[in-house]
Amino acid sequence: MIFRELGNTGRSVSVIGLGCEHLDRKPYEQVKETIDAALSHGVNIMDVFMPGTPVREHIAKALGSRRGDVYIQGHIGATDVNQQYDISRDMPTVKKYFEKLLRIFGGYIDFGMMFFIDSEDDYKNVFETEFADYVQKLKKDGDIRHIGFSSHNPLTAIKAIETGLPEMMMFSINLPFDMLPPETYVFDHFDDGFGADLFRGIDPNRARLYKLCAQKQIGITVMKTLGAGKLLNAKQSPFASPMTVPQCIEYALTRPAVAAALPGCKTAEEVRGVMAYFTCTEEERDYSHVLSAARNDFRGNCLYCSHCQPCPAGIDIAAVMKCLDVAALDEGNIPASVRSLYSSMQKCGADCVRCGSCESRCPFGVQIMDSMEKAVKLL
Numbered sequence: 001m002i003f004r005e006l007g008n009t010g011r012s013v014s015v016i017g018l019g020c021e022h023l024d025r026k027p028y029e030q031v032k033e034t035i036d037a038a039l040s041h042g043v044n045i046m047d048v049f050m051p052g053t054p055v056r057e058h059i060a061k062a063l064g065s066r067r068g069d070v071y072i073q074g075h076i077g078a079t080d081v082n083q084q085y086d087i088s089r090d091m092p093t094v095k096k097y098f099e100k101l102l103r104i105f106g107g108y109i110d111f112g113m114m115f116f117i118d119s120e121d122d123y124k125n126v127f128e129t130e131f132a133d134y135v136q137k138l139k140k141d142g143d144i145r146h147i148g149f150s151s152h153n154p155l156t157a158i159k160a161i162e163t164g165l166p167e168m169m170m171f172s173i174n175l176p177f178d179m180l181p182p183e184t185y186v187f188d189h190f191d192d193g194f195g196a197d198l199f200r201g202i203d204p205n206r207a208r209l210y211k212l213c214a215q216k217q218i219g220i221t222v223m224k225t226l227g228a229g230k231l232l233n234a235k236q237s238p239f240a241s242p243m244t245v246p247q248c249i250e251y252a253l254t255r256p257a258v259a260a261a262l263p264g265c266k267t268a269e270e271v272r273g274v275m276a277y278f279t280c281t282e283e284e285r286d287y288s289h290v291l292s293a294a295r296n297d298f299r300g301n302c303l304y305c306s307h308c309q310p311c312p313a314g315i316d317i318a319a320v321m322k323c324l325d326v327a328a329l330d331e332g333n334i335p336a337s338v339r340s341l342y343s344s345m346q347k348c349g350a351d352c353v354r355c356g357s358c359e360s361r362c363p364f365g366v367q368i369m370d371s372m373e374k375a376v377k378l379l
């Protein structure tokens with residue numbers, strides 16, 4: 001397992017975690033087997049958004065004395081009042097469900113997530129009401145260790161981050177979601193499928209969100225990494241060929257500020273399937289070819305795919321590009337964390353010998369040599 005810092009929370013999380021949604025309504029033995037498999041591979045972060053008591057209790061029981069070995073993302077406002085997943089901002093209901101979650105998981109939740117902040121109404125009903133006061137009190141009282149939120153909408157997520165309240169965020173990230181036009185809400189296309197003609201380039205709002213998170217050290221955990229399995233399926237994939245699990249995970253993990261991808265697994269076998277990420281080759285993780293079927297408006301923008309490697313000077317080009325993109329958000333106010341990350345690189349922009357081999361390999365026409373020079377100037 002590989003671990004990454006989750007923003008500035010001080011918590012180091014496994015780059016692959018476990019989304020527990022698909023354990024809902026499964027027998028205890030299956031839940032235990034799945035969790036045992038995840039923990040045996042070093043998973044230390046799990047998302048438990050489900051409001052139902054049986055699944056929460058199954059997970060807590062399966063963890064047993066290992067509760068302290070994992071970070072739990074628990075969601076505030078997730079309910080199942082009508083026997084279905086629902087979102088509530090009604091405080092007595094919100095408190096009832098969250099306080100039950102606290103009891104089930106040993107009296108504390110590591111990441112208290114304000115649930116599903118997608119619309120303007122969601123934002124107002126959380127950040128401009130006693131909901132936000134409740135969340136802050138939970139943290140003050142030690143019931144939650146960190147404040148987070150979940151979202152699928154980059155503009156609302158940016159607004160939430162700019163309040164200064166959240167320390168981390170769970171966001172839906174996969175290649176087609178990132179490529180939808182900015183005016184699109186991902187769930188409008190999720191059930192019926194995506195048309196390849198929709199895809200033009202990376203949604204600038206999403207790109208801005210990831211860079212903002214890196215700038216403000218808001219760690220991201222990822223949901224919908226595999227697009228609910230649709231990206232893996234030849235019939236449902238929006239691309240000419242389906243993606244593989246390692247390619248989907250690699251895409252999520254190469255976005256700025258992302259600390260962990262939390263694919264949903266419902267069996268030990270599925271856990272082992274996602275762990276294949278660690279044993280496959282760089283070529284097998286490379287997702288850049290799947291973009292060839294889409295309209296190519298990506299030109300000039302780095303996707304951090306590393307298709308340009310190897311660099312004879314030993315520069316991790318995607319890593320330098322990521323630092324540069326975050327620095328360029330506000331050149332007069334470059335975060336110390338970005339400077340420190342850049343200066344910790346063994347080889348950086350200054351080592352570029354302008355051989356040009358990377359530019360001939362980059363499928364997206366990024367001016368890499370000029371970018372290396374710019375990195376030297378800025379960073």
Ligand code: SF4
Pocket residue numbers: 301302303304305306307308309317318321361362363364365366368
């Ligand atoms: S420069 Fe091009 S090939 Fe290299 S990481 Fe960026 S997009 Fe990928």
Ligand code: SF4
Pocket residue numbers: 310311312313314315317351352353354355356357358359368369372
């Ligand atoms: S041009 Fe610079 S960054 Fe690109 S491969 Fe050559 S040395 Fe590496």
